[in-house]
Structures are given as structure tokens and as C-alpha cells.
Amino acid sequence: MEAIRFDNVTFRYNQTGDLRPPEEVLTDFGPSDYAVRGISFSIQKGEFVAILGHNGSGKSTVAKLMNGLLFPEKGTITVFGMSTRELEKLFEIRKRVGIVFQNPDNQMIATIVEDDIAFGPENIGIEPDEISRRVDWALRCVGMEGYRMASSFRLSGGQKQRIAIAGVLAIQPQVLVLDESTAMLDPLGRKEVLDVVKSLNKQQGMTVVLITHFMEEASLADRIIVLNDGEKVLEGTPRQVFSRYDYLKSIGLSVPFAAKVARILKDKGVPIEADVLTTEELFERICQLL
Amino acid sequence: MLRDVAFGQYYPVDSYVHRLDPRVKLILVVLFIAAIFLSSSWAALGACALLLLFGVAFSRVAVSKVLKSIKPILFLIIFSAVLNLLFYREGTPVLSFWIIQITDRAIRFTVLMAVRLSMLIMGSSLLTLTTTPVALTDGIESLLKPLKAVRFPVHELALIMSIALRFIPTLMEETDRIINAQKARGADFESGNIVARAKALLPILIPLLISAFRRANELSDAMDSRCYTGSKGRTKMKKLKVTYRDHIALFVSLNIMAFIIIDKVMALFPAI
């Protein structure tokens, strides 16, 4: 089943306050004014998709288009068969697509963890007892059972971000979008959050869209979509995408450490396949050579 | 340090006082403050102290936590005590040297004021120690509900208060960070006259304001993403409910307050 579909989506931030229809304004602008240009892709239910791109390549804009925080200027976005343009469907769309943003401090509404997680379910009119059960469940999903009554400002960055994820999970969305949700965390906090995301995808079949500029994170996905200056430039499995070392480099991205080492070895004439993703894999391949 | 003061200092244990309805706690605190200022006899003040003692005992909050709440206003208490002591002139002098004269009534008044102020702070911090910010704002929302009839945005006000409480520690941390960053750039906040010092605050206030707007922007995206559409169709995880606990607390408190009022009336009309 198709969860999210982008059809030739174009978007630009309205910096001019121009009220004319987009067709007319189009002529006044160069292509570089667009944050998102003619992007099409489809994400299936249960998939784990990573979106990669350098700063300002349009990743956050794509995320905000997914649940109708922004609307496309041209093209359509379909979420479980509903267009984000239909305002009366927006509530249903947001129930299905939850976004976790970059800074956990700016996503929490309440001081006490349980009150914050309850915010989403309260908004969609869930019964009080069920909300309480959902808070427990969401805390268990992110491995923070003991923190129900904790004050959010006493938590570490990784813990805060896990609470932010729990706050979105409590709405029980079908799709979890993480917009650089690990960018502000240290390696340990990053691992905590990624482990939670992986297990949600594997154990509960949650559709995950992971937006990141860490290559190691992207290599966890089933599929990677690479953006450059608002356009989709590559799409494929991590192996396919990271084998394009030179191209990625030309658009300001790198590849996972292991792939880089393999590539350097290959350039030096070592007979090794360069499509490795993890250091363990690299280690094995090198061992096979010896 | 400063961020532990007054707000967000919720003390997470389960107790009789924690379980009281926030509306009842709010009303009791207001009545308690009124009672403190009605009490002018030692007996009445003792009754107030007894009420406070009950509150602390049944809240399972560490006594040191409650006592510590006085710390931020300790200076104020001492300062006003010194002034009272020196300038309260009625009564018979018990101590006099140089131009200073301290009367018996001055001592009595000073102690009375200091005790009142301390109890006032301890009583109201017992409220924030035993009530989460959301419960507190829910309570206020519910108490102000009659104002909805005149289109007063009660729900919005409660949400704003709750978000403000949530962001106080965040913005304090941010202020510290900006001050340090500006100091590292050679900013000087300590010298100069008042005007110069006020001007020196500008490089702190402007980044703080910009960052607050940025945060507000991101917060609104996060709230939209979590399906917030206003108070319509919204439920609450914790339904406010007045139970037997609240009845008992109200009964005990009102009795003690009745005693204070009778005591006051008798003091005003000794003939009765």
C-alpha cells in the first residue's frame, strides 16, 4: 500500500508576498528561487526511507510538505489517498504522518513528560483512560518507562528527543518522519534514537522517513532519496547510492566511512568491491583478500 | 540555580496533597494567604502554621525543599525586618542607644511580618511543588470557565501559561549562553552608570528575542504536526474531579480559617 506519493511537486517560500497566481509569478523567478523543484517519489507502507542532501537542499521543506504544514505550488502530494491540498482532510493526514523535528527543546509543549506526550492524543479527542495507556505504551516504545513524571528540562538531549518521538507515537501515526532529529545529539544520544527508530520499523512495521546528513544513518534505510538544490538527483538502495562516490562528492555529500575506505583501496588497485556499507562488512572483505 | 526557583520545581511523589484537585489547591492557597494577613494574634498565626504543617506533612515533600523556597526572598525579609525594627515607633522602648530606639511593639510587628512573609512563600511553593504546571493551568482554566460566556479566551490563556512555564528554564539557559558568548567577545556588563549598563543589555536582549521567535515558529510547526486545532474536540488525560480527599482538606482548612476570622472579630470587638 502506498503511504506517501509526491507527483512533480514544486514549492517556493513566498518571500515577496506576491498574491498573483503561481503561473504568472513563475516567469519572474529563476529556477534557483524554488526550494523544491519537480520532485516525484513514492513511499510504501512499512518502508524505511532515508532522504539525504546537503544544507539547504530542501529536505525540511519536503518533510513539511508531507503533512500539510506547507502546500505545493504545483504538483500533488497524496497521503494514503488524500491530497494535502484538501483542507478538510488535513487533520486526518496529520493523524497519519507525524514529524519529529531537529530541536527537542522546541517541540515540547509541557514541562512534565506525561503531559507532553498526552498533548497529541488529547488533540485528536482520545478518551482519558486510553490516553494514559498510550502514554505508557509510547514511553515503552522509546525505552523511557521510568520517566513518566520527570521534568523535561532535567533530561539529556537523547532522552528529550526520545520523548519527542514518544509524543508523536502516542498519536499512533502510520508514518514517522524524522527531520534531522539526531543532528543535535552526541554519538550516544544518536544511537539511542536510531535504535528506537529501527525497532519501530522492524517490529511494528512503522513507515519511517529519516531525513539526515549522516551517511551512516542513511545506510540503515531500505531506500535512499538524494536531494540536491531542490531536485531529486538519485534514488536507490544504500549500496546503489553509495557506489556513486564521485557524484555524491560533486554535490557536497560523502559516503559512509567503510565505503570510502573500500573506494580508496580499489583506486590503489586492490581487488575489492566498493559497495560496502559497514565497517564489519569492510573488515570481512579485507579478510577474504588476505 | 535560578531555574529551580518557583517554577518547574514539581516534586514527583504520590501523596494526599499531590492528589488533591488543582482547583481546590488554588482556592486553598488564596484563602491561606488571606488568612495569613487576617491573623494578628499569635494564636491565629499558630493556626496558620498548623495548616501549613498539615500541608507539608501530607505532601511527603522534603521539609528542606519547602524551607529552601524562602531563599530567593530571604534578603527581602531581612531588609523589611530591619526597617520595621528601626522605624516602628509605637510602644515602650526596650532598647535605645545613639539615635536608635527599638520598642516592644516594633519587635512584635517585625517578627509578625517576617513570619507572615515566610509562610506566604512556603504555602504558595507547596502548591507548585505538589502540582504539575499543566494541572495548575488546567485548574485555572476550569476556575475561569465562567468567563467564556463573555468570550474570554480561557483555553488559550491556559495554554499560553503552560507553554510559558515550559520555556522559562529553556530561555534562562539561553540567556546564560548569550551572556557568556557576549562576554567572550569582550562585552562589559559590570561597569559604568545605569544608562551604560542598560545599554550593555541590548546585545543580550536582541539575540534572545530573535531566538525566542525562532523557537515559537518551530513550536507552532510541532503543535500543528501533533494535530492541535484549538480547544474544540479536545479531551484531557486528567479529568479534574473533586473527591472525598478534597472535601476533607476543605473541611479542615475552612475550620482553621473560621477560627482565625473569629479570633480577628474578637480582637476588633473585645466587648463580644
Ligand SMILES: Nc1ncnc2c1ncn2[C@@H]1O[C@H](COP(=O)(O)OP(=O)(O)OP(=O)(O)O)[C@@H](O)[C@H]1O
Ligand atoms: N521559512 C523560510 N523562508 C524562506 N526561505 C526558506 C525558509 N525555509 C527554508 N528556506 C529556503 O529553502 C531552501 C531549502 O531549505 P530547507 O530548510 O528545506 O533545507 P534543508 O535541506 O532542510 O537544509 P538543512 O540541512 O540546513 O536543514 C533553502 O534555500 C532555504 O534558504
Ligand SMILES: [Mg+2]
Ligand atoms: Mg532542515
